[in-house]
Amino acid sequence: MGSHLHQSSKSGSNRGAMEEVDRLSSLPDDLLHAILRGLPLKQAVRTSSLSRRWAHQWLRALAASRVLDLTDRDFARGQPPARAAATVSRCLRLHAEHGAPLDVLRVALLASPPSGSGPGPSDGASFGRDVIGWVAAAVRRGAREVEVDVLHLTPSQDDDDDDAAFLELELPGDLFQARNSLERVALGGLSLRAVRLPAAGLAGLRSLSLSHADVTDEAVRAILSSCRALESLSLRSCSLLTSVSVASERLRELQLLGCRAVQELRVAAPALESLTLYGHVCWSEPEQSWQEGNPVYFDFGDMLALRDAYLSHLGCGDYNIVHDMAYPCLYYVVAHARVLTLCSIGLQLLYQHGWDESAFREMPKLEELQLLLASPEPCFYWDNEDQEHVSTFFMLTPLPVLQRLFLHLPSDPGYGWSSSAAARPEETDGADMTLEHEVVLDQLTFIKVVNFRGTRRELRLLTFFLKRAPSLDQLVLVTAEGEEAPADEQLKAMQERVSELQRSSREARVSVCRPKEDDSPNHAHTRFFHEDDEYVAN
Incomplete structure (x- = not known):
């Protein structure tokens, strides 16, 4: 009897599902069409199994759309790259057969090979022409935006033969010779070695992004000479x-x-409003001695229009302070920014110039500052306890209108940030950083600390800001995740300990919360390249 009841329940559930499908199928075509257009491709294709009418509607929705977006992460997951590429080709063919205009094409094949091993040039041979065909067809059909990223189908950047990544994915030389409708192009993992430059087809381009491409210095100059209307340029892992x-x-x-x-x-770009630099400033390659490291040389013109800047060098390998003379020049470039992200290596390099106060300058427009703090190994020039590189920055950099401060602590704590034990009151009370000049952040109303663990070093850094922000309205401390996530009693202890810290604004609201509970404002820059797998892997 129990089995009979189970079967009856199961059949009833199936009937309910079928009735639901029938009700959906009875909707007007235009409404079904609108529903399908809002679904990711993979889910839209699956509706074909419901009925012939749904299959027809999916094809109709695809054919009528002016935007083909095949960037859903689930689209190619679990499929061999060649099969995923074949699906893209079929969608493009169906779209072309129905004669619909194509304004936007976006394709990203993000699947890993089924075998678990990295694909080589031979894997690209089966569909390399198809990938190039997608770009060429979109350009030919008048697309305004073309985005094709096959990054995960290329060998690792660590391979000895860098050219292997582009053997089967070379763009044709005449691709951009004729005038077209292109306004935005984003290409990942494709070879540009054969493309003839300058090119008339790039004259109307407003945005260009190249990642993991074999573009050269000469090619960049030739592209810019062709793209007189260009407003956005991104060069990534080239x-x-x-x-x-x-x-x-x-x-x-x-x-x-x-x-x-x-x-x-x-850089000579007087209209530049946004600058993002992630990479070396001074470093020594593994095969070189630390005395032989060469810094990046910067030459920027006037940047009076600059509004936001992101300067970070975390995770870029070994660096040294002997060849750090370039950094203050870069620091001057962002002096007029309203929104700024700096990393602790940059702060340290400025600290090395602290004996010469001319290395610092006022930031009269800066309203929002984010500091990315790392966990370097102890060495002779790093004061882990007093964090003088941080205090020196605020002491020698006047910030008259700073309103929001964000501190991004290391997600993986190391030396000096260990969370083995929370700080006791006697370890932080009365402790402050030594300053030669007083610091007052009159306009600072909001502070947010991410990856907070309540350690001695964190509380000392926090006290530094709390004692110098008389107008502070809100302090938000977001705890670490994973193994570092605090238990409920630890969270309560953190809240109590922070509430006891000395601060100049007694009206400030203080909250300690887990990441999923945080609904406070975030900094404008929320992507951290030193935590991005693409750059860490490199």
């Missing part, structure tokens, strides 16, 4: 770049990310 020169009257956004061979950067 291993052949060594001396980058960017000259543009209209460029508003520039990103140079993980291009580790760059030793010279020249």
Whole structure:
């Protein structure tokens, strides 16, 4: 009888599901069409199993859309790359057969090979022409935006033969020779070695992003000479770049990310509003002695239009303080920014120039500052206890309008940030950093600390700011996650300990919460490249 009841219950559930499908199928075509257009491709395709009518509607929705977005992470997961590429080709073919205009094409094949081993050039042979065909077809059909990223189908950047990544994915030389409708192009893992530059087809381009591409210094200059309307340029993990020169009257956004061979950067872009630099400033390669490391040379023109900047060098390998003379020049470039992210290596490099106060300058417009703090190994020039690199920055950099301060502590604590034991009151009461000049942050109303663990060093750093922010309205402490996540009683103890810290604003609201409970404002820059697998892997 129990089995009979179970079968009856199961059949009843199936009937309910079928009735639900029938009700959906009875909806007007236009409404079904709208529903399907809002679904990711993989889910839209699955509706074909419901009925022939749903299959027809999915094809109709695909054919009528002016935007083909095949970047859903689940789209190619668990499929061999060649099969995922075949699905993309089929979608493009169906779209073309129905004659619908194509404004936007976005494709990202993010699946890992089924075998678990990295694919080699032979894997790209079966669909490399298809990938190139997608780009060419989109350009030919008048697309305004083309984004094709096959990054995960290329060999590792650590391979001895860097050229192997591009053997089967070379763009044709005449691709951009004819005039077209392109306004935005983003290419990942494709070879540009054969593309003839300058090119008339790039004249209307407003945004260009190249990642893991074999673009050279000469090619960048030729591209910029073709793209007179360019407003945004992003160069990411391009291993052949060594001396980058960017000259543009209209460029508003520039990103140079993980291009580790760059030793010279020249920028003449008076309209630039946003600058993101992630990479070396001074370093020594593993095969070199620390005396032989060469710094990046910076040459920037006037940057009076700059609004936001992200400067970080965390996770970029070994660095040294002997060849750090370039950094203050870069620091001057961002002096007029309203939003800024700096890393602790940059603060340390400024600290090394602390004997010469001319290395620092006022930031009269800075409203929002984020500090990315790392866990370096102890050495002769690093004061782990007093964190003088932080205090020196605030002591020698006037910030008259700073309103919001964000401190991003290391997600993986190391030397000096150990969370083995929370600080006791006697370890932080009365402790302050030694300053030669007084610091007052009159306009600071909001402080947020991420990856907070309540250790002695963290509380001492926090006290430094609390005692110098008389107008503070809110302090938000977001705890660490994973193994470092505190238990309920630890969270309560943190709250009590922080509430006892000395502070100049008694009206400030103090909260300690877990990440999922945090609904407070975030800094404008929420992507941290030193925690990104793409750059860490490199």
